[in-house]
Amino acid sequence: MLSGKTILLIIGGGIAAYKSLDLIRRLRERGASVVPVMTRAAGEFVTPLSVSALAGQKVFADLFDLTDEADMGHVQLSRAADLIVVAPATADLIGKVAGGLADDLASTLLMATDTEVLMAPAMNVRMWLHPSVQRNVSALRDQGIGFVGPDEGDMACGEYGPGRMSEPLEIVRAIEGRLTAGPLAGKRVIVTSGPTHEPIDPVRYIANRSSGAQGTAIARALAARGAEVVFVTGPADVAPPEGVEVVKVETASEMLRGVQAALPADAAVMAAAVADWRVKGPTATSKIKKVAGAMPVLEFEENPDILATVSQSGGADRPGLVVGFAAETDDVVSHATAKRARKGCDWIVANDVSPETGIMGGTENAVVLITGDGAEEWPRMGKQAVADRLADRIAAELG
Incomplete structure (x- = not known):
């Protein structure tokens, strides 16, 4: 080569x-x-x-x-x-x-x-x-x-x-x-992946059910097409792909800082399953002990909205293409379309993660690509195939 x-x-x-x-x-x-x-x-x-x-x-x-x-x-x-x-x-x-x-x-x-x-x-x-x-x-x-x-x-x-x-x-x-003049040669792309872990105490945390497999596949596909990929990942079940810059994080706040540090970029693909909430106030420094008849009271606050922050940033820090993800269990297209408008991103990759689909944690995915032109339903296929198809669409858009 x-x-x-x-x-x-x-x-x-x-x-x-x-x-x-x-x-x-x-x-x-x-x-x-x-x-x-x-x-x-x-x-x-x-x-x-x-x-x-x-x-x-x-x-x-x-x-x-x-x-x-x-x-x-x-x-x-x-x-x-x-x-x-x-x-x-x-x-x-x-x-x-x-x-x-x-x-x-x-x-x-x-x-x-x-x-x-x-x-x-x-x-x-x-x-x-x-x-x-x-x-x-x-x-x-x-x-x-x-x-x-x-x-x-x-x-x-x-x-x-x-x-x-x-x-x-x-x-x-x-x-x-x-x-080798890949279609994304010279382009810089940020990919987020995996879940985030929001600590309750030193041994417990709040998280989403995400293996990181789809985000990893996307990063691999983009790198194979010549892109310089910054891969910001939470504690995923799968290893990061080779040939990309890996930034490992735990919490949503750390992921936001990792993304902001990687800007500017030509595109950002926000595939991570970021926890929406975290425990308010300082995290307990020792394990919260179980006491019979008494339940701990936890107060929550919202985590930073990484997709909205990047999508709505002004000037050179706003990538030319921002792709969000929407994992839904009902009314997938309507919820994802509303999310795209609310967050201000360019595309949303939406999927149905209801337990009966087997998608969450599985090897396949069935997505709907939401753009300004409407909803485009893709057939069910392997997660790497989904990543390759998305990477080709990104290359066409940036090219």
């Missing part, structure tokens, strides 16, 4: 640099030519000899190499590639580009190019979550730089959380999505 394509691979200085060796191998298996650039710190983790042997190319590292720079080599390097990939993209490299700094070959290449850039971040969880890093990432996204990952998991430092560099095959899929 990448035959004839040239990838300029910038390897940053981090323990995840070892994954860049497998990434080079995977890219060359698919016919790509890989031109490697290493930062000085990267050489502390992998050797230039290993990188060069796998890439079959000279490793570039020195901004002030007299031979390479005789013809302004750093400019030619950055512009001869079909895509620039930064893996691992360290906090330092991200910060340099966001701040317009260019004090070594890697940062100079990134500043001197008009070629598309894809970054695969890798750093400690506290670094990734630091406001300065998040601000820099947001600024780069606004400039059109794409991101794949980071993933969540165990880290070399012994901590756990988001910050692990995506696996090489995930990065390859993201590269293929950008270079």
Whole structure:
């Protein structure tokens, strides 16, 4: 799929640099030519000899190499590639580009190019979550730089959380999505999925019956068509798809913040089953004990309305296409049509989740697409087939 394509691979200085060796191998298996650039710190983790042997190319590292720079080599390097990939993209490299700094070959290449850039971040969880890093990432996204990952998991430092560099095959899929001219290439789409859990006490919560299967299938279908997907998911039963940026949340408030942090976007597909209410006031810090003859009194308040908030936002923060979901048990079309008007979204994907349908938690779905033109009933089919059909409609709308 990448035959004839040239990838300029910038390897940053981090323990995840070892994954860049497998990434080079995977890219060359698919016919790509890989031109490697290493930062000085990267050489502390992998050797230039290993990188060069796998890439079959000279490793570039020195901004002030007299031979390479005789013809302004750093400019030619950055512009001869079909895509620039930064893996691992360290906090330092991200910060340099966001701040317009260019004090070594890697940062100079990134500043001197008009070629598309894809970054695969890798750093400690506290670094990734630091406001300065998040601000820099947001600024780069606004400039059109794409991101794949980071993933969540165990880290070399012994901590756990988001910050692990995506696996090489995930990065390859993201590269293929950008270079194989899928119908959604260059488009950024937010997908919400799964339920939310609203705590009552440390062991109890309020939730909706959602496996997250349909939202996961939609994210997968959009990524397969070349979109850059930000997948904001509650505690789902199914694993997130590969090749997307995963943001894991628990509550509706956390999901809203995750969606807002991912804006701007070309489209938003709000497939999550968000709990409508939460317990009012502070959550109990210890388990509420059962007392014979006495029932606890719980007072509820409304959760933020994520679909309405995004649909009714003004200016650049309002995606060009906002798709909501309506899980109904009766009068599906009338309730979903009213919901579309009330929330202000463009489309509603409605379905009947009555127990006898077996849809909630099942492998199939039967939906009605509500748009400004009316209601379009789709036949019952597998959830991935529903996702593929919806993704094709989104691609046609955005295209």
